[in-house]
Amino acid sequence: MIRIEADTLEEAYSKAAQSLECSVTELEIKVIQHPSKGLLGLFKKKAIITAVLKSENRPLEFAKKKIKENRFEQKSKEEMEKAAKDIEEKLKNLMKLSCFEIDSIKVSPEDEINSVLIEINGKDAALLIGKEGYRYKAFSYMIYNWINLKYQLNIRLEIAEFLKNQEEMIDRYLAPVKERVRQYGRGQTKPLDGVLIKIALENLREEFKDKYVSIKTNREGQKYIIINDFIRREK
Incomplete structure (x- = not known):
């Protein structure tokens, strides 16, 4: 585990990824302190995080894979709609303070348990x-750290259809990989980043x-995914 201090959370995440020689998506990150500009330059606080590489080994009992992700009870429709509206309003206020020209921010509840879809579009x-x-x-x-801590919700972030395009591209690539797994019971992807x-x-x-579906690292430090049967230990 490493501890990182930086002026912004984005910079802290980037430093952590560089230090551990991986992408941000491969890190377990905990925000210790959010950055603050202080008052008139006084009492300024830096962003402080701790980061550790996610385990490359999955638990054998895969059925429990979402316990941590969805450890909160299912929220009611009214609670989800209220949270989505509040998140949308705060994100709009955030973007008004930024240098980005963003025309549309929409937050809506998703079918997945305790999750919201955030859609951002603009110049x-x-x-x-x-x-x-x-x-x-x-x-x-x-924004995941903020929303998960404050509202106990997961997120899917869609910016100018970036997520949709990436998902469609990966889905096409994985089609023959899935077919090999169905035929031979195992398989792996090419290195992905x-x-x-x-x-x-x-x-x-x-x-x-x-x-068993897990991320592995080759000798060149590239990440790829393997798929095979679970190996259960005798008790």
């Missing part, structure tokens, strides 16, 4: 995505709920 939407999606990942983690490996991991775990 500068591409700037929020950044090269290879690195700024997208940092922004996603920043950035947000792609996270999308692919979620896609494959949803498809093969009874199999």
Whole structure:
């Protein structure tokens, strides 16, 4: 585990990823202190986080995979709509204070338990995505930490259809991979980077709920995903 201090959360996430030589999506991050500009330059606070690489090994009991993600009780429709409206209002206020030209921010409850979809569009939407999606990942983690802590909700962040396009591309690529797994009982992906490996991991775990699906690292430090049967130990 490492401890990082920086002027902004985005910078802290980036430093953590560089220090551990991985992408932000591969980190377990805990925000210790949110940054603050203080008053008239006084009492300024830096962003402080701790970060550790996510375990590359999945628990054998896959059925429990969402316990941590959805550890909160299912919220009512009224609670979800109220939270979505509040989040939308705060995000709009945030963007007004930024240098980005954003025309539309919409937050709506998703079918998935305790999750909201955040849709952002506008002239500068591409700037929020950044090269290879690195700024997208940092922004996603920043608002996830805020929303999960304050509202106990998960998020899906869609900026100018970036997430949709990435999901569609990965879904097409994974089609023959899935076919090989169905035929031979095991398989693996090519090396993937950035947000792609996270999308692919979620896609494959949803498809093969009874199999071991995990991220591995090759000798060149590239990340890929393996799919095979669980190996259960005798008690």
